[in-house]
Amino acid sequence: MSDVTTTAVRRKLSPRKKAWVAQGVQYAILVAVVILAVININGQQVVNTFLRADLIESMLGWGLAHAFLNTIVYTVGAFIFGLLLGTVLAMMKLSSVGPYRWISNTYTEFFRGIPALIVLMCFSLIGVALPGFEFPSVTLGEFQLVSVKMSTVWMALGMVSAAYMSETIRAGIQAVPKGQMEAARALGMPSGMAMFRIVLPQAFRIVIPPLTNELILLTKDSSLIYMMGLAAGEYELTKFGRDLANSHANITPLFVAGLLYLIITLPLSALVRWMERRSDAGKK
Amino acid sequence: MTETFTLPNGLVMPRTEFTTSAGEKLLVPSGDREEEVQIYDLHKSFGTLEVLKGITTKVNRGEVVCVIGPSGSGKSTLLRCVNLLEQPTSGRIFILNREITDPDEDIDEIRTMMGMVFQQFNLFPHLTALQNCTIGLIRVKKMDREQARAIAQENLEKVGLGDRGGSFPAQLSGGQQQRVAIARALSMDPEMILFDEPTSALDPELVGDVLSVMRDLAEGGMTMMVVTHEMAFAREVANRVIFMDGGVIVEEGPPDSVIGDPQHPRTREFLARVLDPTHHHEGPSAAAPEPQPHSNPNRRKRSRLF
Numbered sequence: 001m002s003d004v005t006t007t008a009v010r011r012k013l014s015p016r017k018k019a020w021v022a023q024g025v026q027y028a029i030l031v032a033v034v035i036l037a038v039i040n041i042n043g044q045q046v047v048n049t050f051l052r053a054d055l056i057e058s059m060l061g062w063g064l065a066h067a068f069l070n071t072i073v074y075t076v077g078a079f080i081f082g083l084l085l086g087t088v089l090a091m092m093k094l095s096s097v098g099p100y101r102w103i104s105n106t107y108t109e110f111f112r113g114i115p116a117l118i119v120l121m122c123f124s125l126i127g128v129a130l131p132g133f134e135f136p137s138v139t140l141g142e143f144q145l146v147s148v149k150m151s152t153v154w155m156a157l158g159m160v161s162a163a164y165m166s167e168t169i170r171a172g173i174q175a176v177p178k179g180q181m182e183a184a185r186a187l188g189m190p191s192g193m194a195m196f197r198i199v200l201p202q203a204f205r206i207v208i209p210p211l212t213n214e215l216i217l218l219t220k221d222s223s224l225i226y227m228m229g230l231a232a233g234e235y236e237l238t239k240f241g242r243d244l245a246n247s248h249a250n251i252t253p254l255f256v257a258g259l260l261y262l263i264i265t266l267p268l269s270a271l272v273r274w275m276e277r278r279s280d281a282g283k284k
Numbered sequence: 285m286t287e288t289f290t291l292p293n294g295l296v297m298p299r300t301e302f303t304t305s306a307g308e309k310l311l312v313p314s315g316d317r318e319e320e321v322q323i324y325d326l327h328k329s330f331g332t333l334e335v336l337k338g339i340t341t342k343v344n345r346g347e348v349v350c351v352i353g354p355s356g357s358g359k360s361t362l363l364r365c366v367n368l369l370e371q372p373t374s375g376r377i378f379i380l381n382r383e384i385t386d387p388d389e390d391i392d393e394i395r396t397m398m399g400m401v402f403q404q405f406n407l408f409p410h411l412t413a414l415q416n417c418t419i420g421l422i423r424v425k426k427m428d429r430e431q432a433r434a435i436a437q438e439n440l441e442k443v444g445l446g447d448r449g450g451s452f453p454a455q456l457s458g459g460q461q462q463r464v465a466i467a468r469a470l471s472m473d474p475e476m477i478l479f480d481e482p483t484s485a486l487d488p489e490l491v492g493d494v495l496s497v498m499r500d501l502a503e504g505g506m507t508m509m510v511v512t513h514e515m516a517f518a519r520e521v522a523n524r525v526i527f528m529d530g531g532v533i534v535e536e537g538p539p540d541s542v543i544g545d546p547q548h549p550r551t552r553e554f555l556a557r558v559l560d561p562t563h564h565h566e567g568p569s570a571a572a573p574e575p576q577p578h579s580n581p582n583r584r585k586r587s588r589l590f
Contacts, residue, residue: 183407187419187424193423
């Protein structure tokens with residue numbers, strides 16, 4: 001009886017040996033694909049399509065830095081607007097007044113459920129569709145600090161991201177132990193003060209990593225502005241890259257624009273990972 | 285009986301007639317400044333569960349009252365009603381002869397005169413030990429920072445943590461956190477301090493430090509209402525012990541009589557179980573433990589907030 005089982009096991013590969021074989025096969029496939037690619041791809045053609053030096057040079061001359069800066073301005077403005085609105089919405093969700101909760105929840109469901117592009121299109125048309133209405137702008141002497149385009153974009157993207165952020169912030173507030181509010185009230189703090197001095201600071205500490213993720217998403221969503229009618233000085237990375245790519249029938253400008261998005265988003269995601277590691281360590 | 289009394293601020297207040305659920309007519313409050321806490325016919329229900337079934341008692345200035353009793357007997361709920369962290373269902377509570385059960389009364393102001401120490405410490409984790417003690421002074425009492433810091437430092441020294449003011453709660457042991465919580469309550473210069481099972485969440489070897497701080501406070505004349513399972517502490521420090529079971533006060537009096545020579549069979553049975561936990565006692569409440577809305581089922585296990 002025992003002899004039979006022994007031979008049966010010997011004939012098959014042991015699980016560990018099977019794993020070694022599988023790993024070997026995977027490496028073999030990878031090496032084969034790389035060799036085939038190197039043989040078949042024309043390096044010069046790749047460079048000419050994706051990274052043409054003269055085009056990169058002309059991009060720099062045509063205001064690439066300005067477009068990069070505009071992307072940051074559009075994103076940060078929308079983020080701040082969204083954060084303020086999202087905080088108000090989060091407090092409404094936790095309100096004891098029923099209608100506030102309904103309004104806030106409806107808002108969230110609505111703006112999470114429709115494409116950001118449609119919101120942006122609506123906002124960019126409001127000025128035309130609603131005669132006499134104009135988004136605010138701020139001018140300091142000769143210098144226009146906030147253009148109508150900027151405030152339009154900030155509100156449109158901000159309203160969409162507020163829907164996401166309100167849920168994140170609400171969860172953060174609820175993650176603060178109930179005893180914190182009780183201890184604050186027991187010291188004689190009114191409920192508003194206890195909320196702003198004790199609960200919210202802890203809630204924001206909890207939600208900083210997810211809010212940074214929201215900032216990354218917003219950076220990429222700012223590319224949707226490309227469909228608005230923009231003056232040259234208002235171009236952001238995507239619009240800038242697309243215009244140049246179309247006029248030269250070459251992918252280089254879009255490729256470079258994409259790389260510049262990475263310059264913003266990669267450090268941010270590294271920051272999120274660092275913060276999450278740090279807060280994990282704090283728990284131990 | 286007088287129909288009016290005078291508050292320390294000179295305000296003359298009327299005394300009103302109050303009919304208890306048992307039909308007894310009382311004139312409340314007493315108006316006696318020595319009677320800091322007055323509780324009349326307090327009832328509290330959570331949904332259909334009646335946790336407090338008519339509590340009437342008083343705490344005098346400088347008195348240390350320990351409330352003991354089995355889990356779910358309503359002792360924590362009683363304490364939380366005294367500073368209105370729980371809203372009583374009926375009954376009337378007066379703190380310093382001001383009615384906290386009256387919606388017109390400013391509860392935030394009364395709470396500044398009444399410290400609270402929690403089972404789970406509830407220190408503010410984003411603030412240092414010193415800031416935990418100053419925030420109430422600065423934000424609620426509008427004191428300037430320097431003065432607040434001096435008071436906080438003085439109280440941290442009183443609890444033996446004068447050198448830990450810069451530490452965050454997460455960097456302190458449970459016993460140290462609870463002592464900071466006591467310093468936080470003391471910093472508000474309260475008339476009285478409520479303790480809700482202050483040592484129940486602590487490792488056994490850390491209990492002693494907290495109890496000795498509380499003993500010092502009691503000797504200093506602080507009015508204290510302490511919900512506790514520490515029978516030795518209650519017997520040594522308390523002026524009066526209240527034994528609660530099933531939402532009512534079963535027995536109350538000096539510790540030597542309630543703990544030393546209990547008259548009621550329920551008190552005897554409870555004390556027998558607490559003082560000799562390995563021995564198995566048969567009894568009505570042992571067979572059917574009451575549901576417990578607040579108390580932590582793992583009370584005796586180590587638990588930490590942070």
